[in-house]
Amino acid sequence: MTIPDKIEQQQFDELLKYISVEKQKRVKQHKRPQNALQIITADILIRSIVHKKFKIKNSNIDFKTNEYGKPYLPGFSEFHFNISHSRKWVVCAVDNMPIGIDVEFIRPINFDIARKFFSHTEYNDLFSKSDSERLEYFYELWTLKESYIKAAGKGMAIPLNSFSIQIINGKITIESQTQFTDYYFRKYDIDVNYKLAVCAKNNLFPDNIIHKSFDQLFEEINK
Numbered sequence: 001m002t003i004p005d006k007i008e009q010q011q012f013d014e015l016l017k018y019i020s021v022e023k024q025k026r027v028k029q030h031k032r033p034q035n036a037l038q039i040i041t042a043d044i045l046i047r048s049i050v051h052k053k054f055k056i057k058n059s060n061i062d063f064k065t066n067e068y069g070k071p072y073l074p075g076f077s078e079f080h081f082n083i084s085h086s087r088k089w090v091v092c093a094v095d096n097m098p099i100g101i102d103v104e105f106i107r108p109i110n111f112d113i114a115r116k117f118f119s120h121t122e123y124n125d126l127f128s129k130s131d132s133e134r135l136e137y138f139y140e141l142w143t144l145k146e147s148y149i150k151a152a153g154k155g156m157a158i159p160l161n162s163f164s165i166q167i168i169n170g171k172i173t174i175e176s177q178t179q180f181t182d183y184y185f186r187k188y189d190i191d192v193n194y195k196l197a198v199c200a201k202n203n204l205f206p207d208n209i210i211h212k213s214f215d216q217l218f219e220e221i222n223k
């Protein structure tokens with residue numbers, strides 16, 4: 001889903017009431033209103049899904065995080081979810097096995113960053129691309145890599161250059177000497193200016209994404 005460019009302070013204060021006190025504190029530390037709104041919207045999005053699926057009242061939904069910060073719903077070991085946000089997009093993926101998702105806005109970058117975060121294979125693949133393809137490919141790899149570390153739930157505790165992702169004829173593979181790599185990947189097109197990747201233990205990706213409007217979200221959580 002996409003978030004509005006701007007909302008009134010009164011509506012912002014209303015939205016805050018849907019999320020935990022802890023998260024409210026985090027949100028208030030953000031100086032940029034867009035970042036704050038992303039975090040609130042992502043939280044309400046997953047709350048609306050939990051509310052609909054398990055018929056739990058929003059006020060009784062209490063997410064916890066693992067030691068690396070990955071949120072989960074205690075008591076529902078077969079419910080896995082992950083969220084991501086970048087600029088105007090807020091995305092979420094759910095499954096009955098571990099899952100990770102990453103969305104990134106495509107902006108010009110200094111490719112030196114790839115030397116630091118990408119494996120040799122990834123770096124070589126990146127530089128085998130033409131100048132015009134390179135930026136898009138960088139973001140494809142970046143989102144795939146992030147979706148993997150988010151699915152594995154260990155965040156940056158998995159060094160980004162400790163595994164390699166390759167996209168060959170549209171097939172996405174992962175290889176690592178040090179990590180478990182029994183994960184599957186899929187890229188989705190949501191917006192020409194963004195890249196979106198999902199990584200999951202299950203190889204059961206839907207072909208289509210469900211788009212929700214901002215208003216729909218609140219209708220659903222208040223049902």
Ligand SMILES: CC(C)(COP(=O)(O)OP(=O)(O)OC[C@H]1O[C@@H](n2cnc3c(N)ncnc32)[C@H](O)[C@@H]1OP(=O)(O)O)[C@@H](O)C(=O)NCCC(=O)NCCS
Binds near residue numbers: 039042146
């Ligand atoms: C978790 C992490 C991967 C978040 O990545 P991000 O792209 O900054 O942020 P996203 O919007 O995709 O995801 C944020 C959400 O991930 C979830 N999350 C937090 N820790 C997580 C973890 N260990 N595993 C999975 N998900 C996690 C939270 O729900 C969080 O939402 P919130 O911020 O609204 O509470 C983080 O570890 C990170 O700092 N990444 C570093 C970025 C980097 O250097 N990338 C180089 C890639 S080549």
